[in-house]
Amino acid sequence: MSTNEPETYSALDAPEYAPAQFVRWFREVAPYVHTLRGKTFVVGFGGDLVQAGALNALIQDLSLLTALGVHLVLVHGSRPQVNEQLRLKGFSYQFGRGIEPTSPEALECAKEAAGEIRLDIEAAFSQGLPNTPMSNAHIHIISGNFVTAQPVGVIDGIDYKHSGKVRKFDLDAMKKIISHGAVLLMSPIGFSPTGEAFNLAMEELATSTAIALSADKLIFMTQNSILKDLQDNVITEIAREDADNLIRQGHLDEDTACFLQHASNAVKRGVKRAHLIPFELDGSILLEYFTHDGVGTMVVEDTLDDLRPATVDDIGAIVSLIEPLEADGTLVPRGRNVIERDVEKFTVLEHDGIIYGCVSLIPYPESKMAEMACLIVNPDWQGSGEGEILLRHAENKARALGVKRLFVLTTRTSHWFVKRGFVQGTINDLPAEKQMNYNRSRNSLIFIKKL
Ligand SMILES: CC(C)(COP(=O)(O)OP(=O)(O)OC[C@H]1O[C@@H](n2cnc3c(N)ncnc32)[C@H](O)[C@@H]1OP(=O)(O)O)[C@@H](O)C(=O)NCCC(=O)NCCS
Structure with a gap:
């Protein structure tokens, strides 16, 4: 191969490279590729993924899935970025996992953080340098006012102010976008008919989106929230009822319990599979889909369905x-x-x-x-x-x-x-x-x- 040829292909020249192995691998993944076309995946990830520098690699993998015919909806969070904004502005308050009250100042921080991450994601999808997985990708990513939100309101005497929850989606518009091969990007901000903005929790938004679209998969990219057994082996598949029992037992850490609860809710309400996948492992979303056991935890309604x-x-x-x-x-x-x-x-x-x-x-x-x-x-x-x-x-x-x-x-x-x-x-x-x-x-x- 000449030195002018794309670097990506030079791996084929490596002495240890076995062409037969490559062909075997390619044929092995063929059944998975055939099943991808027209499937709807909702992928939710928090601002921690962006902070960890894992955004570009994820977007490259997602672009590949889109090219293979997946209808993709991305839901991003921005909690660490909002907390950072709050800190920079001298507020001591910090958001944790779950729904918490959002003050007017925190809402401004949430809007700023959401805007910034949205632009980072749009930029990542726009990469197209030769010799990278994004070469010739040409993927459009569209975001907008698809979520009507309502205030969480006052619960147990606590006013949640600008914290909101999903009231409804503009499903027709959302389906049109993804069926035309564009990626739909949802930021964790919703709007009420009165024109007010509300701060939404990424986990809830992603789950509601997956349920509303009857998605084939809801995928949460998490830092470390996958289930493991006592020998520290990843639990690759869990029935929804078993997941609910595990949450009830109360031994899971807060993050894992939160993701698992949302995964379980999604599966209970018609989403075929929900996955918790570690974002720190490069290519984890591809490994989860294209290998039999995957690398994360998959929640299913009933394992015997198989x-x-x-x-x-x-x-x-x-x-x-x-x-x-x-x-x-x-x-x-x-x-x-x-x-x-x-x-x-x-x-x-x-x-x-x-x-x-x-x-x-x-x-x-x-x-x-x-x-x-x-x-x-x-x-x-x-x-x-x-x-x-x-x-x-x-x-x-x-x-x-x-x-x-x-x-x-x-x-x-x-x-x-x-x-x-x-x-x-x-x-x-x-x-x-x-x-x-x-x-x-x-x-x-x-x-x-x-x-
Ligand atoms: C037989 C067969 C269906 C078992 O499937 P499997 O998913 O591997 O089975 P399990 O995981 O339940 O069992 C694995 C165990 O069976 C053992 N095993 C697999 N094939 C075996 C064989 N031919 N003779 C004896 N034991 C065998 C494995 O070593 C393993 O043992 P371990 O649990 O002590 O490690 C699979 O090996 C197969 O498809 N074989 C080819 C087709 C065949 O021979 N079918 C039977 C005739 S109709």
Whole structure:
């Protein structure tokens, strides 16, 4: 490569670089790319992200998502900047997390801070230097008076003055903007019909926006507010009810509890997924979307939603799970037409629109038996319990059909089944119909589990 060529591509020349690895990676992310088009993401971040110097990197990643067809709404906060303004003007008062009273002076500081951050964001979206991820991006970012606000009012004797909450959105205008590929930018200031401005909390504004737009994702970019287990591992997915229980237990720090509460509210009211993502990790929003486990915590209404009956639209995904295993002899070759014919016997495991596992159940009602076949988890995602989830599902489905014994034919996975309560059987244990079709040359082992 000549030295005049863009620097971004020079990485391909590095001795340790493996082109095959690049191609493999690119193909692996393809399913995620296909699912992005037309999805609405609301991304909320506080002024702390701007203060930490993470704005440009975030905007570059968001530009990429926009280019891939995501309808993007950005909601920014400005709390540290408002506090800084207050301090510079000699006020001792400082805003914390949550809704607090806003004095006339604090409102002026909030307007100044919002204006400044808005301009920083617009500038960041306008970058287009060659050899950077923003080259040729040409993304328009539009902000305006889309939020009608109302005063928080007086609560428990405290007058919240210029603190406001969302009353309604100009949804038609907002949808038009994002559907035309522009980014919609919402500042934490709303206006009342009397022309007054109100200081809004970023977390509430982002949550209300996501709910109003029935967004596919609400994403909070947070400094450190992701959930971790006792071993300090990130909890990558949590059901909304479990998140609510965690908040009720009261052990979370104030910031995490606040973000998690808003994420939970959003999911409860129709937003498909809500994420808490650490902004200090470079590229975290891409890692969260384009890798299976992500790097943050995702709140979902019900984790079992990931398991659903297959439809004809899933045939392609099922075939691509099965084909490599047919090719290496793990599974008996079936052919696409057999899968098309039997697709209603399949259940798929879906994660954010990506199919990464499947299983099929073929009942033999006369012998009160059923065969579990094509139990597959994508090799990249094996070892996290997904195989167990599919097995449990097949067992429950079989029980509901009155099946007493579940069997599998396997050549290479016998130990997995033995560990899960299956015992080896013989051809004579199979339903008569299956005995006739048993492929003796393949010599598969037969494992049976009493349900
Ligand atoms: C079998 C299969 C579905 C398990 O999926 P999974 O999501 O990895 O399963 P789980 O996470 O619930 O279980 C992982 C455990 O199974 C073990 N395991 C995986 N494949 C195994 C095999 N062929 N034999 C024995 N154990 C196996 C792993 O080592 C791991 O053990 P550990 O928990 O002690 O670390 C997956 O390996 C697969 O798709 N295999 C190829 C298709 C296949 O053989 N299907 C069965 C015939 S229909």
